[in-house]
Amino acid sequence: MKYTLTRRDFIRGTAGVVLGTAVGLPQESPIPVKKTRVILIRDKDALDENSQFNKKVIQQMLDEAVMKLLGQSDPVAGFRALVKPEDIVGIKSNVWSYLPTPPEVEMAIKQRLLDAGVKEEAIAIDDHTVRTNPIFVKSTALFNVRPMRTHYLAGMSGCIKNFIMFDVSQEAHHPDSCADLGSLFLLPQVKGKTRLNVLCVLTPQYYGRGPHNFNRRYVWNYKGLIVGQDPIAVDTVGLRVLMAKRRKELGPAQEIPPVPKHIQIADTKYGIGTSDPNKIELIKLGWTDEILI
């Protein structure tokens, strides 16, 4: 049955039914379920006093997150669990000029891929030309990395939306609040290849204004990474951070960015991953000040 989410659901606290519970707290399930692990790691030194990214700290954050995610004691072993040396790897980044994927995060991933034995010539980092980039065309593995921000239509731009460039038409995904973004993960160039999703919440954007939905006033130094193998679970956790920040800064009336239903639909309609908090094991590592969730 189709359920229409309204403002009243948020007032009642029942919005989680529809939104994949980004707003709700996990409930204890009477039946044990296999949980999808998501790591939220933060470090107060991820950015320096001038808000410049700290390459060394970011590498350590990624390493710790991957080790914890995969139960490994060594980051290279962690990456070896994700790729084989013969893999051809596309790192799907995001070049949006106002808030691009930090090169420090891209390079942290690439470094560990090299350490895991993937050849340099078999690795590409790209965004707008992934459909024609020879490495991406031949890729056997994809790494998904981008910053988190609000979006006029989709409510949130996260790891799910990051794959929009794999489709011929981006506009085709805009109707109904970008509800069907989950279908991107079923495209032939993508299906079954995504090994790791890194949602950069180092400097996320919680609110948007102006023609490009960007104003630096609404970017804050959260200094974190959300890492997981399930892009839906990663975005579900990201949305919780985003909404908590909106509630704090803008008040309850503007807690919800309109309207991130694509996250839940990617789960229930496309079966890409889980948006159910009862099925997400969120592990928080590192700095806890103002963690929000």
Added chain:
Amino acid sequence: MQVIRTRAQTILKKKKREFFPIGIILILISMTAGGNVLDLGRSIPKRILDWQAAGKDMVYNRKTLFDYMDGGAEVYLAFSFKEAFVRKYQGPNKDEIALDIYDMGTPEEAFGIFSCDRQDPEAGIGQESEYGPGLLRFRQGRYFVSITAAGDEKSAEKALLELGRTVAPLLGPPGALPAVLQWLPEPGLRKDRTSFFHSAINLNNRFFVSGDNILNLDARTDCVFAEYESGPAEKGNLLVVRYPDKGRAQAAYRSFCKAYFPQSGEVGTAQAEDRTWTMARVRSNFAAVVFKSPTKEYAERLHSAVRYPLR
């Protein structure tokens, strides 16, 4: 439009004798008579204080606006947007300012896009404006202008405001406000928080109502959303929608009530868990909803004060 053109041509003839700068008149004719934004852009200085135009001027229309905006294009396309002129300026520290001039088709539509996202103090530029760090927005006639700083907002502030002050007079005469604003009751109305729009995307960015288009809004509906506050027990939000016909208004009202008040005993009215009242009403080809009223009485009072332009 023909009248305006003729008047402008008359002015041209008269002023020519007085050595009035012909170029400026031609620009004004072009703007009032529907000239393109590139012509307008050519009249804007390429140097503002110590900031210099950088890169190629760009023009986007309804088909190409997607090339310029990620996801934001629909917000403009939900109005009668025609064209946008975009120019970048580079400062001494290589920081960037983006000047965007949107031809919204009519002054009413320019007011609409301006009104949907107002938060900052008035800047005294154009017909109405607002400025906050890194972002100047204003409207003049049928144009909406946004000037944004991408780098250090503080160092860009002077040039950003100067650019706005330079552009505003080039945009032609002021335009009228949408007639829909006259529907709104005056007492307690916060004019700076009043928005005019057509579609659900604008409503939800202004005030989230539903993930689905339960009020059946589209390009043919005129909507006005207003905030009211004249005391602790007298505040709330009022949405009034004009539909093309009575049938659509009735259908939208039923759709809204079904989604919003699924268990309400009283049709079109409910008190939410936060103790505020939501009340929907339909009249002729209009539907109206009061949200977040502290009392049922105030919601009823707001409804009864709406000045529907019924014949």
